[in-house]
Amino acid sequence: MHSNLDTRMLAIAQRAAREGIGALSLGEALTAALVLDRNDWLQERGYRIGDALDRIGPDWAARIPAVSRQFEMELARARLRFSFEIVPREAEGEGYLLRLLDHNQEVGCGHFPARGESVRFADNQCAYDEAHAAGMAWLDGKQAAALPALQP
Structure with missing residues (x-):
């Protein structure tokens, strides 16, 4: 019942x-x-x-x-299914690589350079902050999308 x-x-x-x-x-x-x-x-x-x-x-x-x-x-x-990690980049100037993970398997990534030809951010901290914000936005979206599929 x-x-x-x-x-x-x-x-x-x-x-x-x-x-x-x-x-x-x-x-x-x-x-x-x-x-x-x-x-x-x-x-x-x-x-x-x-x-x-x-x-x-x-x-x-x-x-x-x-x-x-x-x-x-x-x-x-x-919440445990999806995660992300931010890894410092050494190639092509400083900055960060954002790895998007589903069950610890990479399903996407993003590059956040602080210096180099494709400068997007003023410094490493700005690049990290943007990578973190992008990771959190992705995580929020994935968790919200997973919510309807939850089974008792």
Whole structure:
């Protein structure tokens, strides 16, 4: 009985994590807010925790802790899947190489030179900062894209 209910609740939380609660029904929005520990969403809908638990009913309320743990585990898996590393470059002037990784396998890269013919950045720190920002943007995109595919 719990697995179908947990699956439904997890799907609601995943959708809310991606898109927010704007398009969700009141019950779904309250469920997502409770699973994701988003008191701001409860307040947005005019509810406190106790009132939200009453509104979603005892069966759903009883599953909130387990679904919340499942969501966090699946999110952690997605976060561990993708990573990046920034490696100092010695060829073609100083700067950095950004390596994009999926399960520790390189799936892309970027060059961030600080000096040379294709100077893009004022110094090594600027090149590193840009490589880091590009890596974080890629990581955020990959993790967000992986979120809908999470399975309970």
